[in-house]
Amino acid sequence: MRRQRTDTSEVWPRMTRRAILLGTAQVGLMGLLGWRMKQLQIDQADEFRLLAEENRVNMRLIPPARGLIFDRNGVALATNEPVYRIVIVREAAGDPGEALARLAKVMPLEPGDIAHTLEEMDRVASFVPVTVKDRVSWDDVARVTANAPALPGITAEVGLSRHYPNGPETAHVVGYVGPVSDYDLSLMEDPDPLFQIPKFQFGKTGVEAKLEDRLRGKAGTQRIEVNAVGRVMRELTRDEGTPGTDVQLTLDAHLQSYVEARMAGESSAAVVIDCTSGDLLAVGNAPTFDPNLFVRGISVADWTRLNEDIYRPLAAKAVQGAYPPGSTFKMVTALAAMESGAVSPEDTFYCPGFTEVSGTRFHCWKRGGHGNVNFHDSLKYSCDCYYYEVGQRVGIDQIAAMARKLGIGIRHDVPMSAVAEGIAPDRDWKRVHHDDDWRVGDTVNASIGQGYVLATPLQLAVMTARIATGHDVTPRLIKTVDGVEQPSGLGAPLGLNENLMRRVRASMFDVVNSERGTAHKSRIIAEGMQMAGKTGTSQVRRITAEERARGVTSNEDLPWERRDHALWVNFAPFDNPRFAVAVVVEHGGGGSAAAAPIGRDITLQALYGGFPPLEAYPSDRREEIAQMQGRIRAIMEGWSVPALERA
Template sequence: MRLSSHEAPHELRRTIVLAGLIVVTVFGILGARLYALQVGEADRWSSLSENNRIRLQRIPPTRGLVLDANGDPLVDNRPAYDVVIVPEDTKDLEATLQRTSILLDLPPARIETLKKAARKRPAYEGLTAYRDVDWNAVVALETQQLELPGVNLEVGPLRTYPFGDFASHLLGYVGEVSGSDLEAGNYRMGDLIGKFGAERAWESYLRGVAGGQQIEVNSLGRRLRVLSRVPETRGNSLVLTIDRRLQQFAEQLLEGKEGAIVALRPNTGEVLAMASRPSFDPNPFARGIRQKEWDALTSAKYDPLSNRALQGQYPPGSTFKIITAAAGLEEGIITPFSRLYCGGSYRFGKRRYRCWKRGGHGSMNLHDALVYSCDVFFYQVGKQLGVDTIAEYSRRFGLGAPTGIALANEKPGLIPTSDWKKRRFNEPWYSGETLSVAIGQGFVLTTPLQMANVIAMVANGGVQYRPQYVGRVEAPHGEIIEQLEPEVLGDAGLRRSTLHQIREALRDVVNGKRGTGKKSKLPNIDVGGKTGTAQVFRMGRKAVKTEHMARHLRDHAWFVAFAPVDEPEIAISIVIEHAGRGGGAAAAPLARDLADFYFALTRGRDYQLTDASAESGVSLAAMTESSIEPPSEAMRVEMTDGIRARMLGMHGRS
């Protein structure tokens, strides 16, 4: 249907004429519009232009709160004075910044950052230069107002963590947005963004939407009136699954130690407590952490910024025997009635692999092997399983991979396989190494959260849940926005009898006469658990006494537990770094106290705390009433200009 190239396109003419008419009409309308603007209304626009003193001011959104399971605020906002500079209204931005920083006695290091930020935005928009300046600074600025045009004090919401270093690894902190978050375009220079922990993971819920206002200013940049205003939208609140009292208790148990405690609800994966020590105070981050403070944190001994619950990777030691036992039963290598002999050591190849008990345990079945934590028994089971089968069962228990909790930088741990060793070291797997793996030593690494998941799976029949610490998201006025349901990630696929065998053994680890975990026994409730002592340093022939070892060479203490054995409500995983004592001595008593406290909270008056817990100086009454005052209602107010007066009063008192 091609037209010959000589045929003139006459049929196009109508459209061309129409197009010409459209061009003339459209540009005619534009011309008329220009006439209206530039001739008709010229005076009006000119006067607006002469007096263009309209400034834009962003109203940063108030971040949502973080509440504990009972609705107590764990993360809050309080009004604070911020120094806001409008570059357009300053005579000389650099000089103004210099002067302000001297006046406020603030580090001059920030000046460069501020200058850079100022270049990237319109000059008529305010720039938050310093957050939360103190009362002296406020007075200094107010008195120098005339000499510093363009420098204003604004009352804005400041993120505050009323309990200081409480649960700080979980709650996280906020800071000024930077780098890639800025590039994505949803943030402006100077905005606050969640940088760590829940603040980061739940940023999109917590953030809210910034409002703004057009304000008219005088020639010095002082505000005359608000021309129009779009209110901010507050962020949504997180209601955690964590009970503040239990969390506080767990943290007290770790006081002065390095380590982590994780408590989960076995049948849902809800996190009941997650403590990591040493810890840090997230408050300085919100107002802008100073270089000195940051240096102190990053150079501090034992890395307080690390969340050991999911970033600490430790050999699981004997707690891993749970998995070796499950694999042995499932693969038919042992039955509950098989007996193996322990003579104190096991000869394999040219080496002797020792049991922790020099004298040996004699002949015993699986139950007793778990109760006494016999190494030789599990060497033999492990040898028959082979490393790859052990790895397969480890994976079924969720080891070797992140648990999927909504927190960044979770470590996966390590479950070695023969393939892995080939890839990593280009060396074959030696069978002797399997023996170490069978008792949770060698290359095996797990995080406390992963081990909490393992013991929760033992307790709940093998279902793997995603650990969740947020129960629901609420709008500022309390409507539920999102209710988080338990999320099943997998199933270990074990026979019911297998888990039953293991649970019964773990019951006797704690309740048996010579069980290794008997220090976590409670009088009224059956606790099941497994001790672990993770060797950091392999001793040669000569045994060295722990007291004579350098701290960093001492063993880690593990304890994993669940209770009550028959209807589990809580699964606990504890690791104490370089405790120097075994899990039974260093970690088991903490699990007992935590379970004890948990039942006291949930069972109420009917429950009698054990004497031991009472002895350890913990008073339930004191705890439940909280030693730290929660923020008063007066502090948690909507941020408006009207609050200024109250702020003055507040500062006056302090």
């Protein structure tokens, strides 16, 4: 069979195109390989030479700048300040013990500094810098830098450390940071790599702890070149990371300072809340402490002094302290009874000085009794027997429900440490917590805020704001986060009978402004600024029948820890409520004598935005008030003065 001849003119163009394509691909590949060889051998030669020579390029984490904390007016409450520190890197130091011994000849070191540093170096990765000494002087930095060739792996660094400009004034609210401990790490499921850096500052209490994730920011990275003796030669790359978020609180720093100064000398707490927004303008605790002591790790001596103080300066009493609310709880019992229809405001009950229930006498604070009392007078005179009767008629379950509606027995969501829930007890509560049935005597005690009932100063302030406005006021401590406004705390109406609410407010007004009211001495006389309030005194000891027979021992004659707690709540101005205040003075005695004057002064400070004129006070109190204001000014200016006398 004859083969067909192929036309060369048809095949040749196809072969030429293939050869061109294949040649182009080969040239391109050779060019790419040549470019990459040039990059590796010339452009990156120094870098790879360093990597090959004993891993002399190190990667380090850069702590981000912690977010700042401000008050509502932009006053700084937590800042960062530059500090010098001496650090050592184990992998570059050779023999760390020998390197530290040489360092001790250059700058002063305590034996404990060296031991602690060696311990920290064993705990972290070899490339992580360990702080030998923090907050060193510029002279120390200069000496270390000048002797760098003889100090392998040891360098001076500048970093940021937390500082609290207001010191003790906002310690319990803002909280403090401290070095991350092994215990802290044990509580974390997936700790941030930043926590590997020894003495890295981490939020321990207060807003610093609750908003730690936002305030901390994200770590940066640094690639550095070191020579054969571990000295840093140059920085190759640097990524600063992301700074922490700035936070603005609802606190008014000036009012907060006043509250702390006004309570000096007491073991007490006070809360000021804006009735129109729920903003917490002041959350005071006395005594207090300097949070700057904790930033670098508190000394044993300072810790022992604070921890063993019987006035508990470390406790945030305003939110942690749960106290029997005493007579400040009577508005709760009255509203529960009148809302349910168990009693009307016009009903009267006779007070002979005691009420007998199941063979037990429950006494009124006024030994001779108040006689026939209606609701208005019961609150004005704080008659206990009236509420013993009312409490039995309405029952504990409805009292507890009203307490929770007004904010007691509720853990309010504020970013502070150990916020207490308090107790608004009912039948189920006792069955669960005490495995026992509720008894009538329990109701009698609860009706006047004793027995199982417990409330924090924060809850009492919320209760007062809700009574003043009739709205579901929720406390708010964070105003903005990274400039973004947070939701207001003014909620919907509570749904309570407004006529009854007006009667409660009017009775609270007469507590202060009626001549026979229990807080008449603490009234405000400035036009348009009158306040309404309620005193409270809660027992911390049992008074026996024998003691009553011979005469109840006065608080002044008892040891401090056995005296009654003094309580006070108020709102002002009466016609247009702006501020609600709650004060608790631990073992202060009577609420009218110890707590009400503090509440009055704080209220006036809030209303005037500074020290009020003496004309706001009754004329017979002005000389005393002038002296007190002078002492408070001295405290606020930082002078050391004796404890305040109660006004």
